[in-house]
Amino acid sequence: MIKKVVIIGLGITGLSCIKFFINKGIIPYIMDSRTNPPFIKEIPPLVKYCIGYLNKDWILNANLIVISPGISIFHPLLKNAINKGIKIIGDIELFYYFSKNPIIAITGTNGKSTVTNMIGKIINNYYSAGIGGNIGYPALELLSNFQNFYILELSSFQLETIKKFKSYISVILNISSDHMDRYPLGIEQYQKIKLNIYKNASICIYNANNSLTYPNNLQKNQRAISFGINKGKYQVYKKQKNIYLKVNNKIILNFNKTKLIGTHNYINSLAVLAISDILHIPRNISLKIISNYMLNNHTLQIVHKKNGVIWINDSKSTNINSTKAALSFLGNNKRIWLLLGGYDKNCEFHLLKKYLMNDKIHIYCFGLASKKILSLYPKAIQVQTMSDAIKNISKFLKYGDIVLLSPACSSIDQFINFKDRGEKFIELAKQNN
Structure with missing residues (x-):
C-alpha cells in the first residue's frame, strides 16, 4: 500500500500526476525548487506543497517519488533516496502501469515531433491513437479515453526513469550530442539513456546510418528493423536529380513529388512507414499522408x-x-x-x-x-x-x-x-x- 507519494516538479507533467493520484484516492505531496512554478494556483486545497527548495524530509520518507522530466535522476537528494530503497519513477513509467493497449515509443535527438505527428495522422486514419509525452500533452491524460494505440514522444529526460516500461514498437531516429549539461559523462551517458527505450520492446526500429542508435543485445522475443540513406530495409535512395523511398530495394515513392522539406525529413518518413507497415496499415493511406505532410510550426x-x-x-x-x-x-x-x-x-x-x-x-x-x-x-x-x-x-x-x-x-x-x-x-x- 502506497502511503506517501511525493511529486517533484509543478509543470504540466507534475500537474497531471497530481490529478492522477487524487483520482486513485491518494493525496500526494508536491514540491518544486522554483519560487513561482507555473501551476501553483492549480494545486488542490488538500495537497501539501513546498516551493523554492526540495524538501529533504519529504523525499527521504517517501514510499514513492514521481519526478518530472526537468528533474535529474542524478540529483544528490534523489541518489540518497535510491540508496534508501525508495522507488523513483517518472510519469511515463506510471502511464505504462495503467495502460492496456500497445505503445509506440519514439525518441531521437532530432525529428521526434515530426515522426510522432506523422504516424499519429496515419494511425488515426485507420485505427485510433492517443498522442502524448514530450510533444506537450501529458501521457497520463491519455488514459481517460480508449485508444487502439498510444504514441509517446520521449525525451532522454523521460527515459532516465523508465524501468518496466514496455512498448510494442520503439524507435530511435538518431543520436548526436545534446543536453551535455545534464550528462557530464558525455555522449556515451546520453546514448545509454536513449537506448533504454529498447528495453522490453517487441520491435526496435533504428537508424542504419547512426551506430549510436543500434539496439544492443536483442532478446529472442525481439526483432529489429533498420532505415537509412542507402542502408537498411527502408531507404532514401538518390538517383540523378530524384530522391526516392525504397523498401526492400523496391522504389515506392518519389520524394521530389511530396511536400516534405529536406533529407532529414525524408529519413524521418522511413521510420514512419516502417511503423505503419508493422501495423498493417494499407500503403496507399501511409504514402498519401507522408506525401502531403506539412512541417510543424517553428521547423523551417x-x-x-x-x-x-x-x-x-x-x-x-x-x-x-x-x-x-x-x-x-x-x-x-x-x-x-x-x-x-x-x-x-x-x-x-x-x-x-x-x-x-x-x-x-x-x-x-x-x-x-x-x-x-x-x-x-x-x-x-x-x-x-x-x-x-x-x-x-x-x-x-x-x-x-x-x-x-x-x-x-x-x-x-x-x-x-x-x-x-x-x-x-x-x-x-x-x-x-
Whole structure:
C-alpha cells in the first residue's frame, strides 16, 4: 500500500500526476525548487506543497517519488533516496502501469515531433491513437479515453526513469550530442539513456546510418528493423536529380513529388512507414499522408516574404544537428543571416564549422551562448537579444536574402520555450517591410 507519494516538479507533467493520484484516492505531496512554478494556483486545497527548495524530509520518507522530466535522476537528494530503497519513477513509467493497449515509443535527438505527428495522422486514419509525452500533452491524460494505440514522444529526460516500461514498437531516429549539461559523462551517458527505450520492446526500429542508435543485445522475443540513406530495409535512395523511398530495394515513392522539406525529413518518413507497415496499415493511406505532410510550426517555417527577402523560423532547432539540417537544406547559394544563441547545454559549436565558413553566411549571436559562439567564430556579431540582431540585420537586407532563426540552443535563458521564441521572431519579421 502506497502511503506517501511525493511529486517533484509543478509543470504540466507534475500537474497531471497530481490529478492522477487524487483520482486513485491518494493525496500526494508536491514540491518544486522554483519560487513561482507555473501551476501553483492549480494545486488542490488538500495537497501539501513546498516551493523554492526540495524538501529533504519529504523525499527521504517517501514510499514513492514521481519526478518530472526537468528533474535529474542524478540529483544528490534523489541518489540518497535510491540508496534508501525508495522507488523513483517518472510519469511515463506510471502511464505504462495503467495502460492496456500497445505503445509506440519514439525518441531521437532530432525529428521526434515530426515522426510522432506523422504516424499519429496515419494511425488515426485507420485505427485510433492517443498522442502524448514530450510533444506537450501529458501521457497520463491519455488514459481517460480508449485508444487502439498510444504514441509517446520521449525525451532522454523521460527515459532516465523508465524501468518496466514496455512498448510494442520503439524507435530511435538518431543520436548526436545534446543536453551535455545534464550528462557530464558525455555522449556515451546520453546514448545509454536513449537506448533504454529498447528495453522490453517487441520491435526496435533504428537508424542504419547512426551506430549510436543500434539496439544492443536483442532478446529472442525481439526483432529489429533498420532505415537509412542507402542502408537498411527502408531507404532514401538518390538517383540523378530524384530522391526516392525504397523498401526492400523496391522504389515506392518519389520524394521530389511530396511536400516534405529536406533529407532529414525524408529519413524521418522511413521510420514512419516502417511503423505503419508493422501495423498493417494499407500503403496507399501511409504514402498519401507522408506525401502531403506539412512541417510543424517553428521547423523551417517560412513566416514572411517581403522585397525578395525570406524569413524562416526554425526555432525548434535546439541543438547543433537541427541547425546543420537547416543549413544543408538551404544550400550555399543564398546570402543567409543566421541567428544563433540561447542556452547552449554545453553543445559543441565547432561542429558547425564546415557549414559556417561560407562567406555568404552572416552570424548574429545572442543569449548565454553568445560569448562561446564569438570565441569560435570571431566574424560573428554579438548582440544582447534576438530583437537587437534583427534590428541590426534589417539595415543590410537585399533582394534574395534569407533571415534564418535556427539557434542550435535551448530558449530558456530569454524565452518561455522554443514556441515563444518562434512567435517573437515571427512578430519581428512581419514588422520588416
